[in-house]
Amino acid sequence: MPMLERADWYDIARDTNWTPKYVSQEALFPDVMTGAQGVPMAQWQSYDEPYKTSYPEYVRVQREKDAGAYSVKAALERSNIFASADPGWHSILKAHYGSLAVGEYAAMSGEARMVRFGQAPGMRNMATFGMLDENRHAQLQLYYPHDLVSKDRQFDWAQKAYHTNEWAAIAVRHTLDDLFMARSATETAIMLTFAFETGFTNMQFLGLAADAAETGDYTFASLVSSIQTDESRHAQIGGPALEVLIANGRKAEAQKLVDVAIARTWRLFAILTGPSMDYYTPIEHRKQSFKEFMQEWIVGQFERSLIELGLDLPWYWDKMIAEFEFQHHAYHLGLWFWRKTLWWNPAAAVTPECRAWLEEKYPGWNDTFGKCWDVITDNLLAGREDLTHPETLPVLCNMSQIPICAIPGNGWNVKDYPLDYEGRTYHFNSEIDRWVFEQDPVRYRDHMSLVDRFLAGEIQPPTLAGALAYMGLSPAEMGDDAHKYAWADAFRPDPLAKSAA
Amino acid sequence: MTDTPILKPLKTWSHLATRRRKPSEYEIVSTNLHYTTDNPDAPFELSRDLPISQWFLQNRNASPVHHPDWNAFRDPDEMVYRTYNMLQDGAETYVNGLLGQFSARGHDAMLETSWATTLARLYTPLRYLFHTLQMGSAYLVQIAPSSTISNCAVYQSADSLRWLTHTAYRTRELAQSFPELGFATAERQAWEEDAAWQGFRELVEKALVAYDWAENFTAFNLVVRPAVEEAILRGLGQSGRHNGDTLLGMLCDAQLADTQRHRRWTAALVQMALTQEGNQEVLKGWIAKWEPLADAAIDAYCAALPDAPDAGSQARSAVRALRSILGL
Numbered sequence: 124m125p126m127l128e129r130a131d132w133y134d135i136a137r138d139t140n141w142t143p144k145y146v147s148q149e150a151l152f153p154d155v156m157t158g159a160q161g162v163p164m165a166q167w168q169s170y171d172e173p174y175k176t177s178y179p180e181y182v183r184v185q186r187e188k189d190a191g192a193y194s195v196k197a198a199l200e201r202s203n204i205f206a207s208a209d210p211g212w213h214s215i216l217k218a219h220y221g222s223l224a225v226g227e228y229a230a231m232s233g234e235a236r237m238v239r240f241g242q243a244p245g246m247r248n249m250a251t252f253g254m255l256d257e258n259r260h261a262q263l264q265l266y267y268p269h270d271l272v273s274k275d276r277q278f279d280w281a282q283k284a285y286h287t288n289e290w291a292a293i294a295v296r297h298t299l300d301d302l303f304m305a306r307s308a309t310e311t312a313i314m315l316t317f318a319f320e321t322g323f324t325n326m327q328f329l330g331l332a333a334d335a336a337e338t339g340d341y342t343f344a345s346l347v348s349s350i351q352t353d354e355s356r357h358a359q360i361g362g363p364a365l366e367v368l369i370a371n372g373r374k375a376e377a378q379k380l381v382d383v384a385i386a387r388t389w390r391l392f393a394i395l396t397g398p399s400m401d402y403y404t405p406i407e408h409r410k411q412s413f414k415e416f417m418q419e420w421i422v423g424q425f426e427r428s429l430i431e432l433g434l435d436l437p438w439y440w441d442k443m444i445a446e447f448e449f450q451h452h453a454y455h456l457g458l459w460f461w462r463k464t465l466w467w468n469p470a471a472a473v474t475p476e477c478r479a480w481l482e483e484k485y486p487g488w489n490d491t492f493g494k495c496w497d498v499i500t501d502n503l504l505a506g507r508e509d510l511t512h513p514e515t516l517p518v519l520c521n522m523s524q525i526p527i528c529a530i531p532g533n534g535w536n537v538k539d540y541p542l543d544y545e546g547r548t549y550h551f552n553s554e555i556d557r558w559v560f561e562q563d564p565v566r567y568r569d570h571m572s573l574v575d576r577f578l579a580g581e582i583q584p585p586t587l588a589g590a591l592a593y594m595g596l597s598p599a600e601m602g603d604d605a606h607k608y609a610w611a612d613a614f615r616p617d618p619l620a621k622s623a624a
Numbered sequence: 625m626t627d628t629p630i631l632k633p634l635k636t637w638s639h640l641a642t643r644r645r646k647p648s649e650y651e652i653v654s655t656n657l658h659y660t661t662d663n664p665d666a667p668f669e670l671s672r673d674l675p676i677s678q679w680f681l682q683n684r685n686a687s688p689v690h691h692p693d694w695n696a697f698r699d700p701d702e703m704v705y706r707t708y709n710m711l712q713d714g715a716e717t718y719v720n721g722l723l724g725q726f727s728a729r730g731h732d733a734m735l736e737t738s739w740a741t742t743l744a745r746l747y748t749p750l751r752y753l754f755h756t757l758q759m760g761s762a763y764l765v766q767i768a769p770s771s772t773i774s775n776c777a778v779y780q781s782a783d784s785l786r787w788l789t790h791t792a793y794r795t796r797e798l799a800q801s802f803p804e805l806g807f808a809t810a811e812r813q814a815w816e817e818d819a820a821w822q823g824f825r826e827l828v829e830k831a832l833v834a835y836d837w838a839e840n841f842t843a844f845n846l847v848v849r850p851a852v853e854e855a856i857l858r859g860l861g862q863s864g865r866h867n868g869d870t871l872l873g874m875l876c877d878a879q880l881a882d883t884q885r886h887r888r889w890t891a892a893l894v895q896m897a898l899t900q901e902g903n904q905e906v907l908k909g910w911i912a913k914w915e916p917l918a919d920a921a922i923d924a925y926c927a928a929l930p931d932a933p934d935a936g937s938q939a940r941s942a943v944r945a946l947r948s949i950l951g952l
Contacts, residue, residue, distance in 0.1 A: 124727045126720075127796055135808055136792035139755040141815055145826040150833045155675045178782070178789040179716040186709040193706065228657040228771065231778065238762035238781060244755070251758060251785050254765065258778050259705045262653035269652045272634040282637045285659040293669060296659065300668040304660060305676045569671035599631035 158307025170243030210605040211470030220281035224264035231257035233303035240308035253357030280466035287595035294524035317361025318384030337408035382437040397451020402472035412484040453528035465602035494532030503611040519572040522556035650702035657771035689838035694770040732801035756828040758784035820928035823921030859935035866931035
């Protein structure tokens, strides 16, 4: 007899739900870990994962993928790409690995939650591959930067960042914990795989892969595009879970999870991918602006998948799209300004040529963000780098944990969105962040932002040095301008003065 | 800021730098990756009193099995993702070869109907049991106190899906050769009702709700899995060889190869736990709790196996020998 095709036996492998007898269904699938939103187990039987694979196919395909990714790395090991790359590109690598490698490992735990507590056997099997995938992504994104720690100590943060109280690390932990680490299997399927992965990972993994190839960093380009091939498979765990919820009268619950997840994910990508694409990537290697990517991937593609599933667009959709114009510019300015608190060296990327590009992509940039950079540039030209560092604490958003910021200069719209809840005043970057808090205040109310901790006396001594020590940043690791301020020379009226600077 | 130390260039991650040897790829990519263990009072960067935070505080941080540095655990095989796929792709190529050769030879057509009936009762319902092993290890992935333990559990969970996959494949083949025996349709009923399965069903249902991380590990890796491996993979394989089912014996042996690896890291983790006072009593207490259920499971299953009269007693002594070597 000929050998069987996968389709011949696939359904048997995902026919594994049974009725427990020796323990209760509630004990076996406790709501805190399963979160089935009241949809009974039998209804989850209709869950049908669109991307099907099997164990033997998985280990074969993944072995081949790894052979490719690791051989590219080995082949380019002795090349000069890293040494010759622009320092802005180094900053992308440091920010990327530090904020993602251990986060991928966390996502492995999220996948494991679905393997154990998912109600649908198809979800449990697909999440088993997802769990393996995230194991892969953590390992690849630790193995690659490990080679670079001997060249630059900031690469140690690929492994270390999540274990520190550095503010961006707190922000990313707060986000990932909210999206999946502290969520049930059902919530994880929707918030991690559908919203975060289907919606946004394309941005970081395909968008940056394009910029990496342009820059000549083929190692990184092959790494992140290989990762994205896994993401696009296991991201499909969430869609059928949404279908089950909607078919069982839980659209409102599903919609809320999606809306919260997109709101949170957008902030993370705005501060991570936004500056990487529009500032750190050398101008000659930028494929598209961050806004263009967002419009293509989020507005163009993700919006369609929301509608196709029978969901509505989040109530804040237009507000979020409006933020594409400015939020990441504000974050970039903040990152550069508070650069000593980072594990990477932000590239200012505001030479006259860069500013012309920004003005073209974001009309009005010179009149708004440009005004701040004018002052910074003037100070640098006057030899007063000391004036380009902050003297006060920022106000951190109690949702995103990122400084509250928006448009400066002539378009000024910076505003706190406060909320009094049980005797404490919380501060938010926008109506969207405040809305997220209001959906589940118990979830967020006890958390102290880094600045809250500082003001409460938890950080001692209460000085900049004390805060930097609390964040785990040693002087050899603290961020500085990626190009050592050389870019400001382009503004000197007398070219002869450049050499004197 | 002036008296802060100047940092030397690193050769490896700072957390590995104090060791005086070059780290392996395994150490570079596997160690110290759970950030939720950093703050003993609050696993998540959210409110502390969330039910799911309490779940981690209770079932992980407050486990009666304790060690000051679980992150020091190392998998003796130093398995990483890419070597796992190389290993298991090879293993699957072997299994695929077996399935192909036996199919080409018309293996199933040569089986006695009485043996096929036994397969419908004692073999193909096994997918439910394998799936519970997959689920049980996936729980350990998310609740273990160190990433090096979680990684072992990841590969173990995937191995269980591997066995489930073999079983599903064979179920369809057998359904084609014996359409009247309920293959692919009657397994759930057998799993839920047949006396031969009820011992294992009770054992795994209860083990799945043992939510303390170390009890999950003890129940599954020291009691449930050894019982499944000795009673079923060995006992059923042996029974198969006495009934002309060479393929089943070889498939079971191929799966047993995975268990050797599981047992190596299990032994290493037990050894590590036993360095701390008080842990041995806790582990022994749990084994005393789970062993009678496992014995009953072994007995009920093996009693139904044809032509393997000693399977039950052999399995019981094999699982005890395994624990005894570990000091348990």
